[in-house]
Amino acid sequence: MTRPGFQLDHAGVEKILQSPAVMQMVNALAEQVAANVRGQLDDDVPVEVDTYTSDRQVASVAIKHPGGRGFQLQRGALTRAAGMVGLEVRSK
Numbered sequence: 357m358t359r360p361g362f363q364l365d366h367a368g369v370e371k372i373l374q375s376p377a378v379m380q381m382v383n384a385l386a387e388q389v390a391a392n393v394r395g396q397l398d399d400d401v402p403v404e405v406d407t408y409t410s411d412r413q414v415a416s417v418a419i420k421h422p423g424g425r426g427f428q429l430q431r432g433a434l435t436r437a438a439g440m441v442g443l444e445v446r447s448k
Contacts, residue, residue: 370411370412373411373412373413374409374411374412374413375413378412378413379407379409379413382407382413382414382415383405383407383413383415385415385441385443386405386407386415386416386417387405388440388441389417389434389437389438389440389441389443390403390404390405390417390437392436392437392438392440392441393417393419393433393434393437395437396427396431396433396436396437397419397427397433401419401421401423401424401427402419402420402421403417403418403419403420404417404418404420405417406418417434417437417438419433419434
């Protein structure tokens with residue numbers, strides 16, 4: 357709901373979401389999540405951060421191991437690691 361006299365500057369918001377400052381914040385959080393995941397798993401289990409830009413800065417954290425899905429399903433490794441940095445994980 358918009359307020360009378362208020363107009364959202366969509367182009368300005370997009371510019372902010374694609375800015376280097378937002379990229380640094382997103383990447384720093386993703387690295388913290390990855391570090392938290394690594395702390396829950398054996399040292400030989402690879403955890404990778406992938407960053408890219410769409411309509412905003414994006415980062416994903418993945419357990420790159422054949423058992424990675426199981427680590428998430430059984431232990432909630434990624435969800436727990438995200439929660440440790442204050443992120444909320446929800447299904448769509």
